[in-house]
Amino acid sequence: MFNAYSKEKKVVTLLNLTRTEIEQMKDNKYFCPVCDHPVRIKNGKVKLPHFSHYNNSTCSIYSEGETLEHLALKAVFAKWCEKEAIEYELEKYLPALNQRPDLLIGNIALEIQCSPLSAQRLVERTQNYQKHGYIVIWICGKKLFSNHQTLNELAKNLCYYSDRVGFYLWSADLDKEELTIDYHIEEDFKKKLYSTKKSWSFYSYFLLEIFNFPKNSNVYIQRKYKVGQLINAYYSELNRKLYRRDEKIRKLQSELYNNRLHLIQLPNWFYYPGLPLFCCRESDILLKIGIWNLVQFFDQNVFKYSELIQLLKTNLDQSAGLFYELPNIPSEILQIYCLNQMLRQLIVCNHLIRVENGWKIEIGFSKYSISDVRKWLKKIENKCLITATPIKNVIR
Numbered sequence: 310m311f312n313a314y315s316k317e318k319k320v321v322t323l324l325n326l327t328r329t330e331i332e333q334m335k336d337n338k339y340f341c342p343v344c345d346h347p348v349r350i351k352n353g354k355v356k357l358p359h360f361s362h363y364n365n366s367t368c369s370i371y372s373e374g375e376t377l378e379h380l381a382l383k384a385v386f387a388k389w390c391e392k393e394a395i396e397y398e399l400e401k402y403l404p405a406l407n408q409r410p411d412l413l414i415g416n417i418a419l420e421i422q423c424s425p426l427s428a429q430r431l432v433e434r435t436q437n438y439q440k441h442g443y444i445v446i447w448i449c450g451k452k453l454f455s456n457h458q459t460l461n462e463l464a465k466n467l468c469y470y471s472d473r474v475g476f477y478l479w480s481a482d483l484d485k486e487e488l489t490i491d492y493h494i495e496e497d498f499k500k501k502l503y504s505t506k507k508s509w510s511f512y513s514y515f516l517l518e519i520f521n522f523p524k525n526s527n528v529y530i531q532r533k534y535k536v537g538q539l540i541n542a543y544y545s546e547l548n549r550k551l552y553r554r555d556e557k558i559r560k561l562q563s564e565l566y567n568n569r570l571h572l573i574q575l576p577n578w579f580y581y582p583g584l585p586l587f588c589c590r591e592s593d594i595l596l597k598i599g600i601w602n603l604v605q606f607f608d609q610n611v612f613k614y615s616e617l618i619q620l621l622k623t624n625l626d627q628s629a630g631l632f633y634e635l636p637n638i639p640s641e642i643l644q645i646y647c648l649n650q651m652l653r654q655l656i657v658c659n660h661l662i663r664v665e666n667g668w669k670i671e672i673g674f675s676k677y678s679i680s681d682v683r684k685w686l687k688k689i690e691n692k693c694l695i696t697a698t699p700i701k702n703v704i705r
């Protein structure tokens with residue numbers, strides 16, 4: 310941390326001081342603004358000068374030492390604010406929350422996350438901010454999201470969503486000196502990540518404008534998937550895992566079995582489009598079982614759009630346990646995303662059909678032979694799918 314209290318309870322900051330100035334302050338006594346325990350100045354060669362607790366510290370907020378990256382990025386964002394004359398508070402302790410954002414800019418709490426954090430802690434901290442009227446912007450350090458190829462559980466839970474740019478994630482790279490947004494994020498069944506990136510060099514543009522990018526972006530992004538190949542590969546993978554008695558697949562298969570279904574003889578809709586719902590923790594087949602049971606029950610019925618939505622919403626509510634926590638995305642927004650995806654897929658697979666006075670559900674066969682599935686896979690081999698953002702709701 311850069312700030313501590315003096316003996317007189319005055320805030321002392323090391324942020325803009327030279328190493329020589331700091332060296333002269335070293336003999337004074339300083340105290341942690343959170344736990345009041347004594348802290349000392351560390352003015353070594355590697356990290357930026359900072360205050361540090363003694364080894365036996367039990368401080369609730371600064372228990373572990375801060376990394377070079379974390380200190381340096383904090384300093385970057387503080388300097389960025391100063392350059393633009395944005396009022397900010399560094400390491401402001403918020404007693405009501407017992408939290409201390411790296412930077413507080415108005416009601417925006419900036420959190421630079423450079424080390425692992427449990428999903429549970431992340432959810433608690435995020436909800437605590439939200440409850441007290443703060444907007445929290447999480448920025449990933451290098452360890453959390455360096456390759457931009459896969460999302461680990463924490464990085465996934467740090468994602469946001471906006472209608473204009475889809476799922477997105479902030480990250481900062483100290484070596485490249487860039488703030489980056491990965492957006493229109495999608496994953497295929499192998500958890501391979503697809504995203505569009507936009508980066509800003511540090512100090513090169515208005516910081517708050519950058520943070521408004523997801524809300525204001527006018528960029529239209531399209532992505533084309535060879536969905537036929539993707540589904541074929543997905544189906545092969547399911548076969549392989551079933552044959553190898555993969556633990557998760559066995560669980561999935563037994564759930565399917567309870568619903569008189571079989572993993573490799575499912576209606577096409579279950580395999581479509583090989584890009585699982587982003588919010589699903591594991592296979593989205595589990596989610597689809599519930600929805601399938603529901604639509605099957607209403608086979609040949611005609612619905613009004615609103616009735617259909619209500620029906621699916623109830624089902625999604627009951628399925629929340631299958632999703633990642635995603636504390637930065639309001640549950641209503643996530644639900645709309647899921648609904649749109651599910652409805653679109655039901656339409657493409659001809660289970661949901663527009664009729665004169667509403668929408669009709671047509672189940673067709675509820676069970677397929679393996680050769681039926683293979684015939685379908687052959688038929689769609691060269692099929693492509695275009696995903697886009699911003700995307701308008703399909704049905705309105």
Ligand SMILES: [Zn+2]
Binds near residue numbers: 343344
């Ligand atoms: Zn402390």
